[in-house]
Structure formats: structure tokens, C-alpha cells
Amino acid sequence: MNAGHKLRLKWLGIDTYQEAVIYMRRDCEVCRSEGFEAQSRVRVARNGVEIVATLNVIDSDLLAPHQASLSSAAWRQLDGREGDTIRVRPLPPLESLIALRSKIYGHRLNDEQMYCIIEDVARGRYPNIYLAAFVAACAGGRLDADETVSLTRAMVNVGQRLDWGSAPVVDKHCVGGLPGNRTTPIVVAIVTAAGLIMPKTSSRAITSPAGTADTMETLAPVALDLPAIRRVVGKEGGCIVWGGAVNLSPADDILIRVERPMDLDSEGQLVASVLSKKLAAGSSHALIDIPVGYTAKIRSQHAATMLKTLLEYVAGNLGLAIQVVFTDGSQPVGRGVGPALEARDILAVLRNEADAPVDLRERSLTLAGTLLEFCGTAAIGTGVAHARRLLDSGQAWAKFVAIANAQGGLRTPPVAPHTHPVCAVKAGRVTAIDNRLVSRAAKLAGAPRAASAGINLHVMVDSPVEIGMPLFTVHAETPGELEYALSYLDIHPRIVKVEER
Template identity: 55%
Template sequence: MTAADTSLHLVRAGIDTYSQPVVYMREDCHVCRAEGFAALTRIGVTLGPKSIIATLNVVTEAGWLPADAAALSEAAWALLQPRPGDRATFVHPEPPASDSAIRAKVYGQELTEADFTAIIGDITGRRLSELQMAAFVTACAGERLNIAETIRLTRAMQRAGETLDWGGAEVYDKHCVGGLPGNRTTPIVVAIVAAAGLMIPKTSSRAITSPAGTADTMEVMAPVALDIAALRRVVETEGGCVVWGGNLALSPADDLLIRIERPLDFDSDGQLVASVLSKKAAVGARRVLIDVPVGPTAKVRSPAAAASLAQRLAAVGEAVGLSIAVHVSDGTAPVGRGIGPALEARDVLAVLRRDTDAPADLRGRVLDLAGALLDLRPDAAAGIGRARAAALLDSGAAEAKFMAICAAQGGFREPSAARHRAVVTATAAGRLEAIDNRRIARIAKLAGAPGRKLAGVRLLARPGDLLRRGAPLFEIHAETPGELDYARSYAEAQADVFELRE
């Protein structure tokens, strides 16, 4: 080893840092001293023809890591794929090309298409740290992205990945902007629309700020981590799919940005529209229905906010070649009974199987959305889509199509149930007027959802019900006693999650 040597042996740390490459070095390591590396420094790592940018974590105890070695997180290990005995070199990298653009946005300047292209390129190239991405997400929050910037960001996100070509076929898609617990319409809508003979390749996200995303719920019943070749095979065979978009290269920056938005617990209209429509364009869709639930504790709080979002969706959709229809729905209370992946999956199956006790509100929303999508067909007679959707659901055709899609994605699994449960009851008598969407969702998350697939909340009362004191309101489901106690303690301190009027 020479004085100028900046190489170290590589070892596997066995630490999951999600998609963020991280390197671990001892503080007395000769490379740390020579290069002046400190904790959270961004460092360039080169192994043969492969190079990555990673974040440094400094190890202060000498026990587990030799001084002449660097440990790689799982993400860094997967990118470099070292062999036993390999040494990598470590240097200070050039600043990311998008540094100045992010700084400009922080100070309120309007960004050009080239700026957004540079930012998205650095995000997908893993050249930005989590702090830099958080700065970008925060600088774009609220109303800080105008419509022109939203169009530029959407195009940049789409260009960063692959766009599917379905040979000129009419491709349909739908999306809900979220904020409404239990609103798991997508798997049923996909089954109905595919059963009607239309093509609907649905890619979905995992939860950002909710107890379950569509991908989380669908994963309870069938594999969702398909690659593009498998997605294409499923859609060409069955007409539709419900898969996780994070495993595809369709809009690769989106999943990385979602990882930053999740702990921040917000997303803006501009970022929401760019996220949704870049994925719709990338999957090859042309006719897209957007569900916008509106309510005082939903993500979209007022009709005026819904109208503003619809205007942005339409403008950006037109710019990227999408025909957008917006469906404004009731967002005043959760949908169905289950909140959490497995509990929502049970509601989905109850509707598909036409069970007598299937949630009527979930069924009604499904028929509204599937009907609106069927009405988007160029040759459709106006207003008959809902009746067609009901016929496909009631005949069992939608259930059969859903099972066929699950089989094509890797096989159907019946949802199981959590072992640990606790019922929360009413502390007063009266009519149930409203349920706070955000706080009931928080209870489900404290119980372990969405990471714990069986965790969540099962609603036992609905707005409009007349309740006596001590009547059951909801049941908490958890996979461990500790998570059950944690969620129950919070729930018992939030007596007004369910608004009762005497």
C-alpha cells in the first residue's frame, strides 16, 4: 500500500438501507485520514468499470470492521457486485450537475426542462444524497411548482425510464390520489375492465403516508414484484395486471422520491401530478381516470382544491399525450371495513365474490369508477358503463378475471388474519356523524400496517349508525402484543376520532 493508495478491501455489512448506497469505514482508516472523509460525506466508489456515489457512515468502535476494509450496505453491494478479495478505490466525487438547480428552486426560482432533466438524472443515478433529495421535495411542496414546471418534471420523470409500447392498442388506467383509508377499488376495477375486454396494465405504489397502498394489498393475494417482461406477459394473456411500479424501470425516479416523501408525510399537487402521470404515460396508457376523494380529513379538503388539482391534471395530461377524466368522490369517511393490507384484501374479495355482507360503499365506488372507465371508450354510448360494470361483477366474470390475473402473476393466496386483536368502544351514546380519516389511519399504522401485512383496523360502525355507550367502534389487529398495546393506547387517547352527536 502506497501513501497515495485510496483503496480498501470490500466486505458486506448486511445492512438494508433501502435503495440508498452506504459505505462504512473506520475513523482511523488511512483513506478517511488521507481524503478527509467525515460522517455523511458523499464519496465516489470505483470497482473496475463500475462506479457509484455513496454516503459514508463512520465506525468509531474497532470491533467489527478491520481498518483496511470498507463495508457496503445491501444497496451498494448490489450495485457494485464485488467478488471475494476485491478492493475498491474511494475519492471525493464531482458535485452533482443538479446542485445549482436544486439551490435555485429552494430560493423560489422557476426551473427549466434542462434543470428537471439534470435533477431526475442525478436522482436515478444515485448521485444525490437523501438530504439533497429532501431539499428538492421540500422546495417543490405546496404551490411551489406551477403548471409549466409540473409538465417539465413529468416529462423528465418519464424520459428517465422505459415507456411501454402496446402496438397502437387503446390502453386504459385509473388512479386515486389517496387520503382515504380502505379505498381499495383498484384490484376490482382492473378485474371488471379486463373482463370487459379492455387493456389495463395497472402499476401501483406501496403506501406513502397511508396504512396500505394498492401494491401492499394486492401483495397479500398475489406476487406484485414483476419485471417488465412478466408484466407484458400477464397483460397480453389476461388484459390487465396489478403490480408494484417500484420493481419496473418505467418512471424510476418516482419510487426514489416516494421514499423521501414518506417520512416527510407530504406531497404537493405538482409532485403528485408528475408522479402519477409520468407512470401512466410510461405504462403506455392513453385514457386515464383519476379518482379525487374530497373531505375535511382527506388529502383533498375542498371542492375548490379538487377543481385546482383537476385543472393541473388535465393540462399536464394533454401535454404528455393522455386523455384525463377526473372523478370527484366522497372523502368524508373511510371506505369498506378494513384498513391495512390483509384487511383491505378481505374487503376486495368480499365484493368480487358477491358476499351478502360485502361492503356496500366499496362496491358502489367500484361500479362508479369502472363504469366511468368503460364510458371512456371511443365507441361507448354515454352513461351505460356502470350497468355494464355491474353485470360483469354480478355474473362472476370479474371474480374469474381477478383469479386469472392472480394466477398469471404467480398464484393466488387467501389472506390470513392477525392473532392479536382489541376492540375499542364508544365512550358515549349518539349518532355517528364522521370518522377522522387521518387519525384512524394513524391507529392502523401504529398497529404495524403496512409493514405488517395482517395489521390494521377493522371498522365496526359507520357514519349514520345510532350507537349506545360501550358499543364497538373498531377492532385493532396486530401481529405482536407490543404493537397492539401501542395502537390501543393511542386510540384510547383519541376519543373524538369517531364524532358522535347525541
Template identity: 55%
Template sequence: MSNTKSNTLRLKRLGIDTHGETVLFMRDDCHVCLSEGLAQHTRVQVDIGQTSLVATVNHVSGNILLQRGEAGLSEHAWRQHGWMGDELIRVSHLDALNSLSQVRGKIFGKRLTQPQLSNIISDIAAKKYSNIHLAAFLTACAARGLEISETVDLTQSMVDVGQRIDWGNTKIVDKHCVGGLPGNRTTPIVVAIVAACGFTMPKTSSRAITSPAGTADMMETLAPVDLDIATMRRVVEKENGCIVWGGSVDLSPADDILIAVERALEIDSEGQLVASILSKKIAAGSTHLVLDLPVGATAKIRSLKDAEFLGKMLRDVANAFDIKTAIIQSDGSQPVGRGIGPALEARDVLSVLNNAVDAPQDLKQRAVTLAGALIDLAEKSKSGGGNQLALETLENGKAWNKFQRICDAQGGMRQPPSAAYHQSLKAAHNGVVHSIDNRRLAKLAKLAGAPDVPAAGVDFHVRLGEVLQNGQDLLTVHAQTKAALEYAFDYVSARKVIVEIGEPK
């Protein structure tokens, strides 16, 4: 690379957030562009002091954004590196990434070896892949499939590029639900139960990716979740458990990058899914893991066969990392609890924890089952003992007490907000609930504003098989603005069937 002075430009902050991909904005008549032949989409190396990063060139014309001798970098890089502006940057051609030829190999059917996956994931974590490269890697893994051994290597590579929490010899219990079921917010209840029983459960949860609420979004309406590792450790040492946002502890940075592209593609292949889940568990130090796989026509896992396949893959890969697992297949045919959206789900969680008379029994039942399975797994006790203990711990108020202490330790318990506007959808005729479309229900909650507006979402009032009267409320949309409410109702009233009401069977 030529390091001549002529390659130097002055950095200007433009405030453009290009999200995943780092973009270098350069004038199309810039001397560096011309002398180095930096066309659109060229991947370049940018050196700023001791920092070196990879960016994609976007040309800028005219004098609006950049003066001669100036260049801009997208916002993510500014936040990460704390520049002040006016820094001098040096731009040079990027050598071809070796790991991309391994991605091409996978496209054409070659198995990926451990060192190859390690190279690929290191380059991804270092943000050297453009969105085009990330999409090709994910698509190749989906189309060609990943063997168990490849998935183990992928998982290990993801763990290697992130932080890893060491809990010494303590048994660390954890649970994970392979999403897709609105309102299925068992995590805080499970943490409260097992922590109250003396087990250590330092839970890191995600924010919503495509759903109306992630566990972290819901929990944030009750307590701070943005804890760094040191604070998280203090909470766990004090209370045996926590429920924090995994993103702030940077457990699997490559996975976070890949997930953004998977979301745009709406693909989620088994190998990537398993590596994504387990890399975060391994990094978090988990030793005992219960996996909840809800199965239903409109859930993420659509058939028992798919659940068997995914469950076996999860168990095999977890075994390779000495994590003990229990897999629980659950009913994925309808939402869990009533609320869908951060604050509405928090309300359901609180009602189960403090044993309110109107608490949703399905949510309670699921939480107890998972907590019980986790206790059995960690204790190596006979099946059933854990379930009984979990139920008692919930019903005698010890779990509720523990939950409040955890919230206090995380920074103080809060009251979930409620929304300013509500409107109900009513049954158009008498009949029986034949089916519920989970995906459309989730979409409706998102259109109402969830998860960005915590109070927004949907309260869902009916169950499969329930007998309905004409005019009875099916669901209530909660929104913070009248416009958002109308926007959501456009979707529900005019276009899509969420609840199918038929003749009694």
C-alpha cells in the same frame, strides 16, 4: 482525480442498510481519508471495477468494524451490484454536481428549464443526491411552486430515467386514486370489470408509503404481485388485465427515491404529486386514465377548491402527453368498506366481486362508478352507458370469473390470512356518528401491524350519521401478537378520538 494506488481500499460487507443514501464507511485513521481530507459527510466517488457510484462518508473508529485498509459500503449497493467482498475500491473526491446549482436557483426563485430538470432527475436516479439534497429539491419545489410547463418537464424527466412499457397501438386504460381514504380498495374490482369487458388494463400499483395498505400489499394476500415486465405482459396478453407491484417493474426510479424523502417530510406538493402519478402512468403506457379524488376534512385532499386545482393540473399535464383523462371527485369523509389493512381489505374486495349479501355497498358503488367512467372514456360513449355495463359485468359474475383467472395467471390465487388477536372499541354512550378521523384510523391500523403484518388492521363498523347505542362496537382491531394489540389500544383508548359521537342533529 488522482488514480494512484494509495487510494485503494478493500471492500468489506457490514450489512448496514442505510436505505436511500449510499454510505461509505471508512476508518477515521484510514490513509485515504487523511491524504484526501475526507471529512464526515464528504460526498465521494467510489470506483469498483467498471462500476462507479457516489457515496457519503461516515467515519468509523476502532477495530470493531473495519481493519486498516478496509472500507464498507451500505447494503443497497451490495444487493444491486452482487459483490462478493474483498473487491478493491478506489475512492476519490466528487466534483460538485452541476444540477445542485440549479436546485439552488429554484430555491431563490428561478424557473427550472427542461434540461435543468433532466439533469436533476438523472442525478437523483443515479443516486448522486444525498438526503439533504433531495430534501432541498423537494422543499424548493413546494415553496416556490412548479408551473404547468415545469411539471410537464419534470414528468418527462422522470419517465426518461425509467423503464417504459410499449403496448403497440392497444388502448391502455388505467385508474388512479389520490389516496388518503382508508379501505378505498376499488382497483382490483375495476380491473376485473373492465378486463371482463374486453379492455386492456395492465395495472401497476404501489405498496403502502404512509398508509396501512397499498393496493399491492392487499393484492399480495390474494396472488403474487412481484412480476417482472415479461411475466406481466404474458398475464395481460392472456387475461387483458393484471394487478402487480409497480416497484418490481422499475417504472419511475427517481420517483421512488423522492417519495421516501417526501414521506419523512410529510409534504406532498401538487407539482411533485402530479409528476409522480403521471410519470408512472406514462411509463406504463396508459392512454386513458380515470382519476379519483376523494375530498374530505381528514382525507389527503381537504376541500373542493384543492380538488379543482389538483384536477386541472393533472388534466393539463396529462394532455401534454396525449393521455385522455376523466376526473371524479368523490366523498372523502369516511372510510370505504369495512376492512383497513391488507387482508381485511382483500376480504371486502372478494365479497363485492362474488356478490356476497353482506358486501360493502359503498365499495361496490365506487368501483362501478370508476369502471363505468373508464369504459365511457375509452369508448367515447355517452356518460351512463359505461356505468350500466360495469354494474352488469359485476353482478352477472363475469368480473369475479375474470378476477380469479387473473390471479391464476399471476401465479395462483391465495386465501388471505386472518389475525390471531381481536379486540373491539365500543361506543361510550348513545348518540349519532358526527365525524370520523381517517388519519387516526389509518394510524391505528398501522400500530396494529399493517401493512407489514398482512392480517393486521382494523375492521370499522359504523358510518357517518348512524345512530349508536352505548356499548355498540365501533371498530375491531386485528393483530398477530398480544403486544401489538395492546400497543394499538394504548393509542385508541387513552389519547385520540377517532369517532366523534354527538347528539342527533
């Protein structure tokens, strides 16, 4: 077997997000002898660690013929150092491409074919173009229920699976599409204060202005490895961490990398993403929240019922007990939309502050109470009252502080240096708030990449409004991002719909 050609690493500092890329001169020994061309997939090894990377070819003196460079993501994966020796060799043909092509042409995939694809995805063998092809081939209802079971099972099996040695181990997930709906940290604090085990691994945002991991990261470290997660859960009964930092359903985070710019979150992949993370984290019971509203991700009760059926079918086939609840998705929850702004809402609720958003508080209590009843910690009909006692007494806040400190320390969310209020141009009553437009404006302001950016809402549906009254405030980290969001709002002025009295 070819041991590979040797090259010396040079740091260029090129950010390709999470994609591993290697840069070599066209006239270097490796490219000449192997016949490598731009976009070739190659294996790159250093000190016994090997990754798969996409080749980008350089035709300048940026690199010497004996040098190579790596994207920031690849550099981290190999723990590279300037001047290190790396070995580069070809990547053998991928057998899973046969299955991928079959899916592109509309054929069903069996367990073996799905596992073959997902294993190559998880091992970093698929470039973005293959990943995009797979995501697109599975979107639009092109995965049936049994294929979704196969996809979920494969996503669990290619990574690690935690075992906590006791039951129940609980989890909670919202399918998304509702700005500001950051109930998870509050629910974790309440149910762990009640004595349940809740090792919560969350994703970063896919198509929204913030995910739970993005928001929690403004309050405490979330990129914990498995030993650290075990330590935190062993000490406090729960955690709120980023799942991408550990090898739990690793293919999911890779697929999310492609789904985000494509703005895709198809039903089958959504179910596989949600349930694979629960199973990999060792959960025995999971509560799934489906907000339903005209401008939410799930727009109709019919669509919500179909998704519930698929979730229950897949979970039942894989041995996970779930309870699905439908919630109001007609408007954003809380005031903040964006990581730091949502974090402030969470703190206000947990601290029982007088001006804490009531809708976020009550929704969190409902979900926590349902979970307590589902797992037998509270009798049927008493869960919400039990959850309320834990929150009102300060026990939930104390538990949240303990979890945050165990993860590395509670910190204060950042504040955006640039803000601009958007005010009412007529008096009346708020009749609608468009979830999608709120999310889009918050993202244009910089969220979730800019943690302090987003939208802070000052009104809800049915709120009375006077001329000149602030409806919401845009937060941004740079003047350009603020102007970008405001330009969008000029084009879409009915983000908050006000009807005259």
C-alpha cells in the same frame, strides 16, 4: 481517470431502508488517500455495475482496514457477496446543485434544469439531505403549472417507457387520503374482463396505512420485472404490480422515500408522480379519482377543482387523455384499513360475498363503468351496468384470479395475532368518522410495514350504535404496537363520533 481503490466486502446486515450507504474505516487507504469524510458521496463499483453511496466512517475493529461494508439496499444493487472486491472513487461535483439552489431561493426551473436534477435523483446521486431539500423547495405551491409539466416530463424521460403497440391502454388512480379506498384491483379485474388493456403499476404507501402495491402484495407477488410484466399483460390483458421494481419513472420512488417521513405530498409533486407513472407505463387514457371531504387529503371542492385543472393542463401538454371524477371523501371506504384487511374487502367484493362492503363495491363499479365509457367499450350511460354484469357473473373474479396466478400465484392475506375492539360508550348514531385519525391509528398499529396490521371498521356514518357495541377493531402483529395504537386512541377518542339520540 482514477480506477478506484480496492476493498473487500464484509456483510454487516445494516438496513438503511432504500438509501445506499458504504461503511469504511477512517484509517483505510481509501479514506486517507482521498480525504473522504463522513457523508462524502462516492462511486462504488463491482463487476461493471456502479452505484453512488453515502460514506459512513467507522472508528472500531468492526471492519479491517482493507474491508468495507454496504447497507442492505446497496448490497442488493451491487448483488454483493462476502469477500467480493469493490472499487471506490470520488463522485464528481453535481452540476444540478446550481439548479437546486436556484429553486431553494424561489426561482423557476426550466425544462433543462428540471431534467438535470431529476436525472441525478434517478441515478442515485442525491443523498437524502439533497432529496429533502428538493422536495421542500417544491412544496407549498412553489411549483407552477409549467414547472409541473417539466417535472413530469423529466420523471418520464429518465426511465423506461413501455409501448404496448395498441390503444387504448387504460389506467386509473386515486389521489389518496381516504382510508380503505382500495378500488383499483377491483377496477382492473372488471375492465380487463371487458377486454381492455390495463397494465397497472402502483406505488407503496407514502403517508397512508396502505398503498395498492402493499395491499396487492398480500394476495400475489408484485415485484415483477419488465419481462414478467409484459408476459402477464400479454396473457391476461392487465397486471397489478409495484412500479418501484421496474425503471418506470424511477425518480418518483426515490422522492417518495423522502416524502414519507416528511409527511409531504404537495400538489405539483402529486401530479407529476401520478401522471409520470401513467405515461411511463404506456397508458393512453387515465381516470383520476379525487375524493373530497373535510378529513380527506382534498378538503374542499375549490381545492379539488384546482387540482383537476392542473392535472388536465399537465396531461394535455404531454399527450395523455384523462378524465377526472370527484367522489365522496367524507368517510373511509370498506371496512379494512391496512394491507391485509383491505385485501379481504377486495376478495369479498370480487367473490360477490353476501357481507361484502357495499360502499367499496358500488364505488368500484362507478369507476369501472366510467372507464369503460371513457374508452368507448360501453356506450354513454351504460358503463356501470356493463361493469355490474361482469362482476355479478363472476367474470371479474375469474380474471383477477388469472392475473394473480400469472404474477406468481394467488395467496391468502395474513391475519394479525393481536386484536382489540374499541366499543361505544354511549348509544346514538354515528355522525362522522375522521379519516386522518383512522389512518394514523392504523399506522401506529404497524401498517403498512406489518401487512396484517390496521383498523377494521364495524360502523359507517348514520349507523345506529348501542352502548358496548364495537365501533372498530385494532389489529397488530405485536403487543407493543397494539398498545401504542390504543394509547393514541385514548388521546383521540372521537375517531368515530357518536351523537346521542
